[in-house]
Amino acid sequence: MKIKKVMEGARDGEIRCLACFTRFRPKRGVDRAACPSCGVQWRISWPYPKTARLQGPVWETYPKPGEPIAKK
């Protein structure tokens, strides 16, 4: 039985910004990235080399309650 171990496809390494839902691809291996669309900053982890995961926000820069997010 041959099992595909690694996801292959156009969305390798992509994450989705939880603030504006834009998909973007952080540079492979980075631990932080800002959404190119709205600027919200995220911490990134990598369960596998090609698979990015949004670990959590960068709390220091997280939008304050009620603060709007600038969507480009």
Add this chain to the structure above:
Amino acid sequence: MALDRKIAYINLSTGEIRKGDIPLEWRKKFIGGRGLDAYLLYTNNPPGIDAFDPENRVLISAGIVVGALASASARTHIMSKSPLTNFLGSANMGGWFAPEMRWAGFDHLVISGKAEKPVYLWIHNGEIEIRDAKNIWGENIYDTQTILRQELNDNEIQTLCIGPAGENLVRFANVMTGRKNAGGRTGMGAVLGSKNLKAVVCRGTMDIKIKYPEEALKYNEELINQIISSKVSQTMQRWGTMFIYGTTNSTGLVRTRNFQLNQLVGGSDIECENLDKVSIGLDGCFGCQVHCRHRYVIKDGPYAGTYAQGPEYTSQGAFGAEVGCNNMNTILVGNHLVNSYGLDTLETGSMMAWAMELYEKGILTDRDTDGLRLEWGDDEAVLELIKKIATREGIGDILADGPLRAAKKIGKGSETYLVHVKGMSNLHSDERPTPSLALGIATASRGSDHLRSRPAIDLYNLPVQVLEKVYRQPDGYDGPLTSGYTKYEGKPRIVLWQELCYMAVDCTGMCKYHTVFLSPNHPNFPEFAKMIYYNTGLEFTPKEIWDIANRCYTIERLFNIREGLTRKDDWLVDRYFDEPTKRGLPVAYNKKMDRKKFKAMIDEYYSLHKWDNDGVPTPELLKDLDIADLYPEESRQERKGK
């Protein structure tokens, strides 16, 4: 043949054990697992009895492809009347027990009565014995299984058992198999405890004949590829279900400090990535390639050196956000303790969070808690309270009775701060910004619940085209579907679809993470049809499986209706409508549920189900599903009279 496993009726009061074939007609109408359990409970249980009455049946079952050539076909189901809610009790767990039960010759156990003294069932290659359990009564989950392996001199046995919490009739005691697999919800462990039934032990070497083995093997390969090539599965392979917290807490969808906040700000210590510091690898259930269950050794504190498994997303809430703790060690120890005592982690965490809010508001004082200071984020108080609940000591004795009974005992307006549906506490998710998820917990057949109908993929804001591909089949639904999880429109359909999908997968005995739960690309009705066919030879179209799931879900609804459920039970506590969220991203901030819109959602949900305005399945629906005899006109009229 593929369908030769038996059903056994076991009366613990008399010791009578009756075995029989499972009629093919039942397979065609209910498939197996949870679906057939629903029919058996409805037709065997006397209406209106107390959950601790010996006549209350307990059903233990394996789905139709469990232990066969189907991925993650490992699930055990247990069903009874719930001592927590007085409605349907039902729980589902992974591990290795259900395959072993099938290899020992049985698909369904129907247990009634009450043993005079503690007993366990020993099931092996077609035989069932009722045995003395005095030397394991009082033992925790882990030790119970170890002692039974020694007593039976067989390391290959699989055990389903209760811990001290079940023996003490904690109304949210669970049943466990292995070190971590929990049938957690609705207090099934307490029902076993009320029957003096400590454990069910299985060992079998009876082959399951696959109808079309080559095709089944090939198709299973396809399924496995479909499942583990998704990003969700790959992430679960690293960190289990705890990965979900990254999305929900980041957005502001996590119930925090009971229900006062919707985000644990700075709660980074309990993120799944920190499991890497303690994990010694991952383990899996029978037939599963995902392996989402961490094995770990506790590093710090009085439990240092203890080996345990898990934790899951639910425990991140129970011993993290809900009680205001940001400490991975507390999650790991709390997870170990509830598993050891045999407590539902979710209900335990929710009851503790509620008690902490009562303490903060002065409704509970040090006099009530024997000096235990129930302050947010106090790790030691949380762990101490788990023990008090399991052993029914002091304030723990009150909390052990579950939300509604505890609130009645405490009084002083304490019920205002409960977060429950039908007397069962909510997951640590905060559904105020997500109407579809809110509808799911309000209407789920076993009380507030995220595993009976949650359209989790709604949180991904998927394009409508993707939603259409999933949610329009297999019955050709042509109503509205909407992208955007804060919307109310088009959501009742996706809740209903998930209900039937989860029912179908529970009939097969496969894992929910192998269907459309966290990924829209995972198997559902068409795949279930093929898998059942190759394994058993039973032919169903995807639409026929949909109809069977609908039949089984309708019987669960009828059970609740017969036990007194009304429309008002399909509702959320006032806090959902009156208290807006205070944290989170703009999409989740300052959100509360709209009563009028939510009522309209319920109306549409009932209508889609073909239930009447009070939530009772209509005669036309029952006739269509060929179960009109289960709820005759006299029952309908009697209910109206009340």
